[in-house]
Amino acid sequence: MTIRHHRALGVLAAASALALTLTACGSGSDGGDAAETVSPEDVSAALEEGGDLLVWAWEPTLDQVVKDFEAEYPNVNVELANVGTGNDHYVALQNAISAGSGVPDVAQMEYYALPQFSIGESLADLAPYGASELDGTYSPGPWGAVTSGDAVYGLPMDSGPMALFYNAKTFEKAGVEVPATWDEFVDAAKKLHESDPNTYITADNGDAGFATSMIWQAGGHPFAVDGTDVTVDLADEGSTKFAEMWQQLLDDDLVADVPAWSDEWFQGLGSGEIAALVTGAWMPANLESGAAPASGDWRVAPMPQWTAGATETAENGGSALSITQASEKKALAYGFLQYANAGDGVATRLEGGNFPATLADLTDEKFLAEESEYFGGQKINEVLSASATGVVPGWQYLPYQVYANSIFPDTVGQAYTGSTPLTDGLGAWQESIVKYGNEQGFTVSE
């Protein structure tokens, strides 16, 4: 019998160690090139010469971009791999980087995750390749997210200026006005729920991306990063403003406790029982595919404001393409980035339903005039583009935001179960963020 015990331990240890061997061999790759300037001619030469490129991304519109790119540069062979969406993708990437093998040349990076990889020196600075000249090509939100000082860690692919997506039919039926301020939003939430107890103004069971974007719009700067010095203050004015407003909704059970992207969530959006979403401009394509029964019912309005008449917004989601420090074909990879996110690829992706990060497209007459059938013929891009110009400047994410977001349910999430107020939840989150940051060698102050 003792043998069995050892084996039991062995299996446990083996299982954990297997996971570990996959992740922790070697101590990071440092195959970084010296930062010398690469001329546009060098990039063109690399494109002509060709080679293989490995791209990790889940953005569906890239499929067509890759096809067109390969047709234009027949010597380049791009392998587009989807290793997971969001956190799964970052885990795989972190593992590949730690292992020093199988690292892709190009990786999709959501704006909130970018600092984590750039501070770990896993991403190449694109400034020497001429990326800094693209300043002014992109709207300020995304551009601010990919730059750090003079360094540029990726080219913005899409953006997510926030807006209020609402089901006009549900609002009409309940006789509720579309809210323009957050006070009106809380009122509308009450009225909608009173008129039909199965109807909720929105669904939220604790989403870090949403909460941080809300704090962003409210003018909060809970995270300040300067190199490895980090300051965290989730009790600043903006954070408190958000927490106190949202608390009213939680107290009266006015938001549906349904996880985003679940089947229930899409069903609620389709049936009108989830009446509105405050989210990024990339949402329309998801509504069309996930909440098809409500076609014609949805509309877009500007994001509710803290002061009536203001036009302040925040970004939610959106991602860039970055080049890994480990890539041995950086010039070629930059050629692809330029094509996909600054060149011909942009138009291809817009056709596929992507929301642009490029200013030229955001102000393009044709783009603005497009009428969306799903939104009852509304020119939704007018509202969404206007939102892009109202993004409050100066927001920063933590250099370990991916981890911080993963423990959001443990801390702030508790407020959604009613066991603690949101402000306390944010306090607990801050505590965990500070502790982790210090353990990881940052200097974190509160």
Place this chain on the structure above:
Amino acid sequence: MAVFALVFLAPIVYSLWLSLFQTQLVGGTSFVGFDNYARVLSDPQFWDGAGRVTLFLLVQVPVMLGISLLVALAIDSGRLYGRDFFRLTIFLPYAVPGVVAALMWGFMYGERFGLVGNINDLFGTSIPDPLASALVLPAIGNIVTWEFVGYNMLIFYSALRVVPASLYEAAEIDGAGPWRVISAIKLPAIRGALVVATIFSIIGSFQLFNEPSILQPLSPNYISTHYTPNLYAYSLSFSGQQYNYSATVAIIMGVLTMLVAYVVQLRGMRKEA
């Protein structure tokens, strides 16, 4: 021997090795001796998870083994009509992969569109959402029980089958009733199997991972990242890049599991002697 060293010892040694270091996002890797162990032992999140699986062990394992034993005895009694059918149906859930089972139950537990929601709609009852309250742990226990009753039943049943028929005949001649046969012949005969099943179940409980991990996206506020020690180790290494600390959690949990299993085995065997 070389294979044994490679397959069994190497991972353990490697985990032990890892657990002595600390890798930081800023600053790289440094040797920290037994600091990680001290940290785990004073880590409330670790003990939170360990306490939860212990509670799970104390409640779910007896229930599950009790049901398994009952079913095995019923099938073995020969009085059950359609014996093979029952044996197969009860064993069937074990053939369903754990991940699939958890997904399936997760859907059934749905308050709005799942089975619970349907029952509530149909009968006007108000069964609380099993995934959005303190019922999460019992809900997980239910899944695990459903999965493993058949497996344990089979262990007991096969142990019962090897009891020589002559013993039953002798008991009948002595005038023993069915309950007497169970307590005097059947249970002592399968004590070994009971101990084995208990030890497997203890290990299974301490390693609880699949079910909470699958249900977590459905109920993130109730199933924390440190819900069970294994889930904690996973979150640490996959979201937090704390591989060294994660290895330490795995090792300490492995040692704890071994200790508990060993104590149970000692007790089980002493009775047998």
